[in-house]
Amino acid sequence: MNNNKKKLSPRQCKELLSVLNARFEKNRSRHKDIEWDKVQARLSGNQASAEKLWSLNEMERTGGEPDVVGYDKKTGQYIFYDCSVESPKGRRSVCYDREALESRKAHKPENNAMDMAAAMGIELLTEEQYRELQQLGNFDTKTSSWIITPSDIRKLGGALFADFRYGRVFVYHNGAESYYAARAFRGSLRI
Template identity: 65%
Template structure:
């Protein structure tokens, strides 16, 4: 992850975008107050850089809750479809190294780490779905349990027929309609 800080102008633009999204989607954060979130973001300028990366890759990050244990606000990628700027990635570095031909540019786990975010796990993915219908035409890699990954597999989810489906693929596979959704704690 790069340790960068946005310029004052970039920060103001991003905060305006995040505030507008927050106000448009109040169902995602009923009991939260934007001024509190903004104060937390301003106090953690390095997190603004990460949110900007989420935004730039098409994630449309928004607040979806508050971690009661730590007091951190949870930002998830809330784009209707999996983020366009993160598609065509295999699952992790091991899968990327295993590809002999037609290697993708990166892996989901690597890119998430570079961005400073966590790939959503199954529980988080299902939690996100209560706020809308996400991935109705695309799919998103999710954090895969070690037992499955050790056997060469990786998990992904989508939303079809009013249901969240969890599937498996070889970790080295990649598709133009599959990326990953991330979580940032601020």
């Protein structure tokens, strides 16, 4: 029964592919040299696992608006990022990780970014990936997103987040236990 939990029904797959196709066509500048037919074949064929489609659906369900942003020639994988204009609404008000969540004495958030991403089968964007995303448009102009934090910063209690203000990307730090209504996280998925 547990295996079915991370699998979409045929109807859900069809609906997801329709949404992804429409977004792909609307935002051609994000993937100029990529053809939808090849992406769809990867998503629909034996090459894509049911769990990867489920993860894409989770990205969509939580407001991430996933879209193809690249193709890795070495691995033959398509790369999806959350491309919602602002941080995904269904993932806001979370601290950075479980350690941070457990360290809070009062007013704990419901969840944390690292556990949510793992449960969804995706990874938080790195600083480099976040900067790549910003080359495709202006994201997080009113919100911010947690990004992968180097272990030396995390050991000291901090965590990194980023946003786009005044025409540039800013990377900041906060206590990992902090959380805000306008901060979520953006993920990546390779299929």
